[in-house]
Amino acid sequence: MTENIVWHDQTVSRAEKEQHKGHKPVLLWYTGLSGSGKSTIANAVEAKLFELGCHTYLLDGDNVRMGLNKGLTFSEEDRIENIRRISEVAKLFVDAGLIVSTAFISPFKEDRARARSIMHQGEFVEVFIDTPLEVCESRDPKGLYKKARAGEIPNFTGISSAFDVPEQPEIHVKTAEQSIEQSVEQIIGYLREAGVIEI
Numbered sequence: 001m002t003e004n005i006v007w008h009d010q011t012v013s014r015a016e017k018e019q020h021k022g023h024k025p026v027l028l029w030y031t032g033l034s035g036s037g038k039s040t041i042a043n044a045v046e047a048k049l050f051e052l053g054c055h056t057y058l059l060d061g062d063n064v065r066m067g068l069n070k071g072l073t074f075s076e077e078d079r080i081e082n083i084r085r086i087s088e089v090a091k092l093f094v095d096a097g098l099i100v101s102t103a104f105i106s107p108f109k110e111d112r113a114r115a116r117s118i119m120h121q122g123e124f125v126e127v128f129i130d131t132p133l134e135v136c137e138s139r140d141p142k143g144l145y146k147k148a149r150a151g152e153i154p155n156f157t158g159i160s161s162a163f164d165v166p167e168q169p170e171i172h173v174k175t176a177e178q179s180i181e182q183s184v185e186q187i188i189g190y191l192r193e194a195g196v197i198e199i
């Protein structure tokens, strides 16, 4: 019931927070298959931003599922709830003035669109970590594809559960064709061109 709840405007404005931080707040929304490189690239980009003096926060897949979203499964319904909560938390961190990164498969386009819709214009940057399934499977950093192929993990993304390919991501990273360093440069380059960072 939300009928007796009233939104409060805050005393410290977004513009003041932005000025204080020295960069614009933004959400880098990484999406891609398991093993595509979301976590690796998001961590490397965050490290670079940190080195440049930016204020950052990273919400990463497995860690969030061990805490905030503990108990959620990989059913369609639970993945939707997983992404809904993550979007709302990310929005709070962006409101605090940070450069926020989220590294989740986020396989359904409707959920990514909803996350975009709750952010201010220009603050949602979809980063598609585009790695062919065969490459993810050959990397198999956690041995999960092997288990999924053996029928031990139901609803595994790319094998027995859908992944909606992003149609117009702001940043399209092809990890089978470029190194981690090149991907970091691509993303930092985007943030400079978009005026998020000026350093």
Ligand SMILES: Nc1ncnc2c1ncn2[C@@H]1O[C@H](COP(=O)(O)OS(=O)(=O)O)[C@@H](OP(=O)(O)O)[C@H]1O
Pocket (backbone or CB within 6 Å): 033, 034, 035, 039, 061, 062, 065, 074, 078, 079, 080, 082, 083, 103, 104, 105, 106, 107, 142, 144, 153, 154, 155, 156, 157, 161
């Ligand atoms: N069934 C199934 N399908 C896909 N992935 C699975 C599954 N079961 C466990 N895992 C592990 O959980 C990580 C994905 O969690 P996410 O929260 O990012 O998924 S989702 O956005 O809710 O779809 C994913 O981590 P990443 O490899 O970092 O993507 C897997 O390690």
Ligand SMILES: Nc1ncnc2c1ncn2[C@@H]1O[C@H](COP(=O)(O)OP(=O)(O)O)[C@@H](O)[C@H]1O
Pocket (backbone or CB within 6 Å): 032, 033, 034, 035, 036, 037, 038, 039, 040, 041, 103, 139, 141, 175, 176, 178, 179, 180, 183
């Ligand atoms: N060009 C590349 N870009 C990103 N990751 C790569 C690349 N080449 C190899 N890898 C490896 O692929 C794996 C990706 O795993 P991870 O970052 O956990 O993916 P995800 O978070 O999408 O599940 C890591 O072991 C990483 O070192």
